[in-house]
Amino acid sequence: MPTTTPLEAVTPAARCPGAERILAAARTLFAQRGLSGVSIQQIADAAEVSKANVFHHFATKQALYRAVLEEAxxxxRQLLATLSSQTTASGLSEFSLRHLIQLLQDPGTTWLFLRALSDPQPTTQRRLAEEIASEVMMAVISAIDELRNAHVVPRQSETTTLAMTLLGANLFYFQLHNILPKLGDHPALRTPQAFTRSVTQLLVGAAHPDSAPLKKAKP
Incomplete structure (x- = not known):
């Protein structure tokens, strides 16, 4: 994999309404076609601005792609802040539920990352996505490690595996949610709430068989 090089910064003007339209258009197009499948002109057309205006806010297409990933x-990160404040297993279940709902409500962003991370070639889009995903994943692991120190999750648990299983289960649910009704009437698959509660109980409650059941997570 190529070494990471400094990436072009987004100019301060990137907070203005025109730049926000560019970011929104770019997020949609990048999710559909990937970095290499979208031109600056196509982004400009979708945002109803000139090509020069795009370059006024973002030095290169790679800088724009990075800005889209950072925004997502x-x-x-805002969702993750709620996990850092949790002190119970039901709080972990609630975080998992909110994460899954975020995936389902914003499929474009979810596919944006999945497309980039699944690229078999060491492309720029994969490198950028891996940088962002690594930073976010480390934050999740750190937050769950704090829960382990607070005895919310078993001290013998390997927090990296727990974090990957928790988030990975949600991603798999997202990818398969349209076919779940065909799998039969399984209580844990009826709703996102039931699914995340079941997964959290499996990861946390199984190690504490005498512990009280998780409280129902808030939607």
Whole structure:
């Protein structure tokens, strides 16, 4: 994999309404076609601005792609802040539920990352996505490690595996949610709430068989 090089910064003007339209258009197009499948002109047309205006806010297409990923990651960081404040297993279940709902309500962003991370070639889009995903994943692991120190999750648990299983289960649910009704009437698959509660109980409650059941997570 190529070494990471400094990436072009987004100019301060990137917070203005025109730049926000560019980011929104770019997020949709990148999710549909990937970095290499979208031109600056196509983004400009979708945002109803000139090509020069795009370059006024973002030095290169790679800088724009990075800004799109950062914007999406910031939404997850805000969600992650709720996990850091949890002190119970039901709080972990609630975080998992909110994460799954975020995936389902914003499929474009979810596919944006999945497309980039699944690229078999060491492309720029994969490198950028891996940088963002690694940083976010480390934050999740750190938050769950704090829960382990607070005895919310078993001290013998391997927090990296727990974090990957928790988030991975949600991603798999997202990818298969349209076919879940065909799998039969399984209580754990009826709703996102039931699914995340079941997964959290499996990961946390199984190690504490005498513990009280998890409280129902809030939607």
């Amino acid at each position: 990651a910031e939404e997850f």
